Amino acid sequence: MNPEQLFELFFQDITTDMNPPGMKYHCDAMRYWWRERFMNAYYGEEEPWRLRSWAEAPQMWLKGYKRANMKN
Numbered sequence: 001m002n003p004e005q006l007f008e009l010f011f012q013d014i015t016t017d018m019n020p021p022g023m024k025y026h027c028d029a030m031r032y033w034w035r036e037r038f039m040n041a042y043y044g045e046e047e048p049w050r051l052r053s054w055a056e057a058p059q060m061w062l063k064g065y066k067r068a069n070m071k072n
Contacts, residue, residue, distance in 0.1 A: 003038075003039060003042050003043075006038075006042065006062070006065065007034075007035055007038045007039070007042075009065070010034075010038055010058060010061050010062075011031065011034060011035075011038075014034055018057060020054065037051070037055055037058050038058040038062075040055060040058075041058035041059045041062055042058070
């Protein structure tokens with residue numbers, strides 16, 4: 001799968017409690033924000049210090065996805 005397809009799968013798993021405070025669930029800004037976190041994780045780019053804790057979700061999702069595909 002290409003990175004965009006993987007992001008779409010990841011984004012389906014995002015819940016409202018995973019969003020930063022004040023970010024609405026169905027807004028374009030949220031999609032863009034999570035896409036940036038996901039692509040940085042996908043390409044191994046380090047997040048700025050203030051965003052590092054938010055980078056954990058896409059990193060863990062990608063590791064789980066890769067591990068599940070290795071088993072298949």
